[in-house]
Amino acid sequence: MSETTPRAAGLDFLYRPITVEMEATTALLKERLFGLDPAFSEYLDHSFRLGGKRLRPALTLLCGKAAGSVDRRHYLCAAALEMIHTGSLVHDDILDGARFRRRLETVNARWDSQRAVLVGDLLITRAFDLICECEDLALFRKTSACCRATVEGELLQVDSIGNFALTTADYRKIVGGKTAALLECATHMGAYLGGARGESLAAFERFGSALGIAFQIVDDILDLVGDEAKTGKTLGTDLVNKKETLPLILYLQNASPAERESTLKRLETGVSLDERSEFAAMLTASGAVDAARAEADALVDESLEMIATLRETGESSEEKTQAFDALEALARFVVKRDK
Numbered sequence: 001m002s003e004t005t006p007r008a009a010g011l012d013f014l015y016r017p018i019t020v021e022m023e024a025t026t027a028l029l030k031e032r033l034f035g036l037d038p039a040f041s042e043y044l045d046h047s048f049r050l051g052g053k054r055l056r057p058a059l060t061l062l063c064g065k066a067a068g069s070v071d072r073r074h075y076l077c078a079a080a081l082e083m084i085h086t087g088s089l090v091h092d093d094i095l096d097g098a099r100f101r102r103r104l105e106t107v108n109a110r111w112d113s114q115r116a117v118l119v120g121d122l123l124i125t126r127a128f129d130l131i132c133e134c135e136d137l138a139l140f141r142k143t144s145a146c147c148r149a150t151v152e153g154e155l156l157q158v159d160s161i162g163n164f165a166l167t168t169a170d171y172r173k174i175v176g177g178k179t180a181a182l183l184e185c186a187t188h189m190g191a192y193l194g195g196a197r198g199e200s201l202a203a204f205e206r207f208g209s210a211l212g213i214a215f216q217i218v219d220d221i222l223d224l225v226g227d228e229a230k231t232g233k234t235l236g237t238d239l240v241n242k243k244e245t246l247p248l249i250l251y252l253q254n255a256s257p258a259e260r261e262s263t264l265k266r267l268e269t270g271v272s273l274d275e276r277s278e279f280a281a282m283l284t285a286s287g288a289v290d291a292a293r294a295e296a297d298a299l300v301d302e303s304l305e306m307i308a309t310l311r312e313t314g315e316s317s318e319e320k321t322q323a324f325d326a327l328e329a330l331a332r333f334v335v336k337r338d339k
Contacts, residue, residue: 016326018062028079043115048086049104050101056185057081063194065322066191066204067196068195069194073193084124084146090106093106094120095158096237131143145185146185149176151177153178154177164268172213175212179212183209183211183215186208188204188205188208206306210302211334215334218334224276247289250292296335297335
């Protein structure tokens with residue numbers, strides 16, 4: 001599969017090996033969410049229109065096929081992870097003060113922060129109902145650990161707001177929780193239910209974690225230099241909210257003392273959305289944006305190495321080969337996407 005395939009063909013092409021399974025997961029999501037009190041339907045429907053890539057369900061199902069086979073428990077876990085992800089997006093938009101996502105008003109913008117908090121909570125608690133249906137304590141523990149890591153990562157990020165002395169290690173700790181934990185959970189659960197154990201299961205986990213950190217780095221780059229018309233969401237919020245993302249960390253590490261002092265003064269005073277393009281040009285010219293992309297590329301290379309190793313274990317089949325091909329292409333898509 002060529003490296004240009006993901007960007008050219010899009011996610012529908014990459015999800016072809018799991019088309020039926022993704023449809024079953026979507027049907028389960030609708031059944032379990034819209035079977036709740038009708039008073040919540042408008043909020044829940046709007047929340048799921050804000051999502052898009054369905055990356056976590058796809059990883060759950062693809063890793064299941066790559067490890068062995070897929071059954072109904074995969075649908076339950078895939079749907080649960082999408083609920084948790086969507087709930088976390090609703091909460092993120094409150095924290096960031098974002099007004100738009102996928103060209104739609106965020107829940108907090110359309111209604112208010114009170115409803116947005118509770119809608120996010122409803123989605124996450126409903127997800128645990130689905131995990132419980134699997135009747136496997138290991139899955140419940142993994143999901144719980146993932147949610148804890150996600151919240152801890154978000155809390156670390158909130159605590160770091162305005163701290164422009166963060167290191168790359170600090171950054172990795174934050175995003176390893178807030179973003180990578182859920183992708184790691186998806187690859188672990190999919191592979192575990194597919195029969196993977198021991199070192200094989202650990203390799204699937206590491207694949208998800210590396211992919212998650214790379215995904216967040218690209219998100220941070222897009223928030224700085226992306227096109228709102230393509231991303232469909234409010235950009236520049238990281239600068240406005242004084243979050244030190246990887247491009248900015250790398251810029252400050254390599255800037256001259258005078259440049260660093262001048263930039264820190266501007267950041268501490270506050271950067272408006274209108275100044276995003278100016279900061280983007282400065283960080284791009286310095287090489288910081290390219291350096292951040294290089295880190296994301298290196299993480300994807302790590303994830304591809306893990307897939308190559310996993311291909312060599314166990315019996316091969318056409319279904320497994322297609323699943324591994326899709327996982328490789330997804331990894332490449334993560335760093336090539338523009339939204």
